[in-house]
Amino acid sequence: MPTPATSAALAAGDRTYTRPELDALAAGLAAELAGRGVRGGDRVALMSSNRPEFVVALLAIWRLDAVVVLLSPAWKHDEVAHALRLTGPTHALGDRPVLDELLPMRYLDAPITPATAAPVRSDPARDAVLVFSSGTTGMPKAVRHTHGSLAVAVRQWIDVLGLTDADRIQIATPPSHILGLLNIVTALEAGVWMRLHRRFDLDTMLRCIAEDRITVEMAVAPIALALAGHPDLPSYDLSSLRYIMWGATPVTVDVAELVSARTGVGWLPAYGASELPVIACNPLDDARLDTVGKAAPGVEVRIVGLDSGQPLGANEPGEIQCRSAAAMAGYLPAEATSVAFDDGWYRTGDVGTVDQQGWIRITDRAKEMIKVRGFQVAPAEVEAILHGHPLVRDCAVFGVPDDRDGEVVVAAVSAEGVGAEELIRLVGERLASYKTPRRVVFVPEIPRLPSGKVLRRKLKGRVLEECHGRTTDR
Structure with missing residues (x-):
C-alpha cells in the first residue's frame, strides 16, 4: 500500500475529508471488519460507486493486509456470481444489493466510527487488489496486483503526469476500473486534492473545474466527444487546467483539436492496461496527438512479429510487449497467466510500432477483445x-x-x-x-x-x- 500523504483532501458533494480523517475512518472500519473475522490474506469483495466510503473501505481492507476484490457497480447477478466464484472472497462491502444477494455485505451507507490510525506497512509481495480484465476467450479474468506492483504504477503515474501536492483532480471513472483505482490511490500517495463524482455529468464536471480550480482533468473518449459538442464550452473558466489526460481509448485527433481550439487547453495522451497500468505517456513538454507517447520510467517496450514472435526494428509493425515491475502478478484462473507473457514480457495484444526516438503508435488489436x-x-x-x-x-x-x-x-x-x-x-x-x-x-x-x-x-x-x-x- 502506498505511503500516505499527510494533508491530502477528498471532496464529494458538499463534504470534504482531510487525510487524517480518512485514516481514522479506515482504522474504525478495519476494526469492525476484524471483528467480523477478516484476517490478513483474506479476500474482501468491494462493489461501490465513486464515493468517500469506497476510499475508506479500500484503506481499511489494506490496514488488515487483506486483498480487495473490485467488482464493477454496473455488473448484474451472473457477472457478480462469476467473479465471486473465481476469487472466493469471504467478506463483502458495497452499495449494490446484487452483491448482498450473493454474499452477506456490509453496506457502505451504514455509519463508521473513527478510531486511532496507527501506521501501516504491507508486504510488497502480498496481493493488494484484484481487478477484472477480459481476455480473448472465456469469462473475465481477475488481474492480481501486489502492493509492490501497485506502488510502482503509482510512482510512474505521478512521474509522467508531473503531479505534486499543488494539483487538484476530479474522478468520475468507476473505481473498479484500473484507471479509476490508479487515480484515487495516486492522489492519496501524492497529496493531490481530489473530488469524486458518483456519475459523469458534463456540466457538473465543467463547473467543478472552475470552482475547484482543477489542474489535471482525466478524460476518455466519451468525455472528449461531449466536450467537443458542448454548445457553451467557451463560457466555462478552464484556465486552471494544465492539460487534459486522454486514456483508455485511442485519441480521436479531430475531437481533441476541436476541444483545444475552443478552450486553449492541450491534451496529454497516455497508454496503460489492467495488467500493466502505466505503459506510456506523452512528455509534458512535447505532447502529441498521433502517438500514445514514450515508455514510462521503468517500462521497457519492444515490438515482436505477429507470426515469428521475434523482436522487430524501428517502425516495423507487430505486437507491443512490455516489461515492468508494475506488471500484474498473474491472473485468476492461474492457468491463464502463462499465455499473457512471453519470456517475462507482457503481451498487450495491441499492434503498433516504435520509432527510433521511442514514440509508440498503436495501429490495431491482435487480440479479439x-x-x-x-x-x-x-x-x-x-x-x-x-x-x-x-x-x-x-x-x-x-x-x-x-x-x-x-x-x-x-x-x-x-x-x-x-x-x-x-x-x-x-x-x-x-x-x-x-x-x-x-x-x-x-x-x-x-x-x-x-x-x-x-x-x-x-x-x-x-x-x-x-x-x-x-x-x-x-
Whole structure:
C-alpha cells in the first residue's frame, strides 16, 4: 500500500475529508471488519460507486493486509456470481444489493466510527487488489496486483503526469476500473486534492473545474466527444487546467483539436492496461496527438512479429510487449497467466510500432477483445448468452470503431424467428450495459475454420459492408 500523504483532501458533494480523517475512518472500519473475522490474506469483495466510503473501505481492507476484490457497480447477478466464484472472497462491502444477494455485505451507507490510525506497512509481495480484465476467450479474468506492483504504477503515474501536492483532480471513472483505482490511490500517495463524482455529468464536471480550480482533468473518449459538442464550452473558466489526460481509448485527433481550439487547453495522451497500468505517456513538454507517447520510467517496450514472435526494428509493425515491475502478478484462473507473457514480457495484444526516438503508435488489436469506453468486453461472454437463445443457430461478436466509445459491440447472428431487439434485450438483462450489442446483424452462417475458430476479421469486413441495410441499432 502506498505511503500516505499527510494533508491530502477528498471532496464529494458538499463534504470534504482531510487525510487524517480518512485514516481514522479506515482504522474504525478495519476494526469492525476484524471483528467480523477478516484476517490478513483474506479476500474482501468491494462493489461501490465513486464515493468517500469506497476510499475508506479500500484503506481499511489494506490496514488488515487483506486483498480487495473490485467488482464493477454496473455488473448484474451472473457477472457478480462469476467473479465471486473465481476469487472466493469471504467478506463483502458495497452499495449494490446484487452483491448482498450473493454474499452477506456490509453496506457502505451504514455509519463508521473513527478510531486511532496507527501506521501501516504491507508486504510488497502480498496481493493488494484484484481487478477484472477480459481476455480473448472465456469469462473475465481477475488481474492480481501486489502492493509492490501497485506502488510502482503509482510512482510512474505521478512521474509522467508531473503531479505534486499543488494539483487538484476530479474522478468520475468507476473505481473498479484500473484507471479509476490508479487515480484515487495516486492522489492519496501524492497529496493531490481530489473530488469524486458518483456519475459523469458534463456540466457538473465543467463547473467543478472552475470552482475547484482543477489542474489535471482525466478524460476518455466519451468525455472528449461531449466536450467537443458542448454548445457553451467557451463560457466555462478552464484556465486552471494544465492539460487534459486522454486514456483508455485511442485519441480521436479531430475531437481533441476541436476541444483545444475552443478552450486553449492541450491534451496529454497516455497508454496503460489492467495488467500493466502505466505503459506510456506523452512528455509534458512535447505532447502529441498521433502517438500514445514514450515508455514510462521503468517500462521497457519492444515490438515482436505477429507470426515469428521475434523482436522487430524501428517502425516495423507487430505486437507491443512490455516489461515492468508494475506488471500484474498473474491472473485468476492461474492457468491463464502463462499465455499473457512471453519470456517475462507482457503481451498487450495491441499492434503498433516504435520509432527510433521511442514514440509508440498503436495501429490495431491482435487480440479479439473489444474495448468500450476503456472497459474490456470478451466476445465469448456475450456469445454464450446469445447461444442460449433457442432460435440462435450460431453467432459471433466483435467490435467496430466508434468515435464516442472507442468501439461498440456488434453481434452477427444466424437465426430465424427472433428479432434484433429481443437479442439485445436478452444480453442487456444478463450483462452490464457496455457489454450489450449496439447492433445485431443477421447472417446466413458464421464463417469458421475447420477447427471451429471464428473468422472474425472476415465476418467483420462483410458486416461493415452490409450493415446499413441489415443492422438494427439500439
